[in-house]
Amino acid sequence: MPEPRKIIIDTDPGQDDAVAILLALASPELEVLGITAVAGNVPLALTSKNVRKICELAGRPDVAVFEGCVGPLTGELVTAEYVHGATGLDGPDLPEPKMQIQAQGGVDFIVDTLRRAEPESVTIVALGPLTNVAMAFRDAPDCKAGVREIVAMGGGFFEGGNVTPTAEFNIYVDPEAADIVLRSGLPITLLPLDVTHTCLTSRQRVEAFRAIGSIVGDAVADLLDFFERFDEEKYGTDGGPLHDPCVIAWLLQPELFSGRHVNVEVELASRLTRGMTVVDWWRVTERSPNVHYIRYADSEGFFRLLTDRLAKL
Structure with a gap:
């Protein structure tokens, strides 16, 4: 087996973030150097607690586990308790964590880890608003030399938005941070709503997690039972989109996904479209491609991978 891929997970759990973290920890192909919490789905005090619970x-x-930023680079924090519940992990009854938060701040951990790393050796796995990552790049641009790639869940174009008609939540919470990251010049793979909306937690798929017959399998089924209720009502589907685990699945089996290398920019100013990811899918501008934008997924293969790996925990 080749050397495991070194990753830093930056996240704001969130039920789907939780499943993504579990998938990463169940996969020997990945070496998790650390997990940085960011405010997003719920405030930072809860996201950092939720990382430790998972x-x-x-x-x-x-x-x-490290605590990062308490809010976006500018403006007030927008959260999503209406989707994730008051704790961010509503569904199962998970015990209070015994793990301690590291004394070092999350942004400093990202900077120091990247500075110490071999050039182009660490993948940043971004599952929430990009505040921590943007802060690291803004305050210590030299640290970018250690980045192999950024793989993030965020944005949407063909599917529109899920928090405004045009903006996906992770980008909307901190558009300025997303803009910094997209302009970083680093290799970026983005898994937007366009692909995550094809990976739905149908009743059969949720029951497959419960059929694992383990504490993890039961907890994941309970997490998804709660999480999917909002999107089922919103979209009228059997199940909801399972966003963040797509990022980890892409790292493990990229052949399950396909997309294009295109230009993606973030709208910062418009009253109607702030936080929109403007994707030049048809290459109608001369703006240089900066993102590997994933549009399609083998959803059956994705859920098979997820179920198989979670059964190993």
Whole structure:
């Protein structure tokens, strides 16, 4: 087996973030150097607690967890308790974590880890608003030399938005941070609503997690039972989109996904479209491609991978 891919997970759990973290921790192809929490789905005090709950659920209290930014680069924090519940992880009754938060701040951890790393060796896995990553790049641009790639869940174009008609939540919470990251000049793969909306947690798929017959399988089924109710009502579907685990699945089996290398920019000013990811899918401008934009997924293969890996925890 080749050397595991070194990753930093930046996240704001969130039920789907939780499943993504579990998938990463269940996969020997990935070496999780640390997990940085950011404010997003719920405030930072809860996202950092939720990361630790999930690490302990996975039997991985050894993972280093750091607290990052309490809000976006500008403006007020927007959260999504209406989707994720008051705790961010409503559904199962997970115990309070015993793990401690690391003393070092999340942004400093990202900077120091990248500075110490071999050039182009660390993948940043961004599952929430991009505030922590943008802060690292803005304050310590030299650290970008250690980045192999940024793989993020965010944006949407063909599917529109999920928090405004044009903006996806992670980008909308901190458009300025997303703009900094997209202009970083680094290799970026983006998994937007256009692909995550094809990966739905149908009743059969949720029951497959419960059929694993483990604490993890039961917890994931309970998380998704709660999480999918909002999107089922919103979209009229059997199940809701399972966004963030798509990022980890792409790292593990990129052949399950396809897309294009195109230009993506973030709208910062418009009253109607702030936070929109403007995707030049048809290359009608001369703006240089800066993102590998994923549009299609083998959803059956994705859920098969997810179920198989979670059964190993």
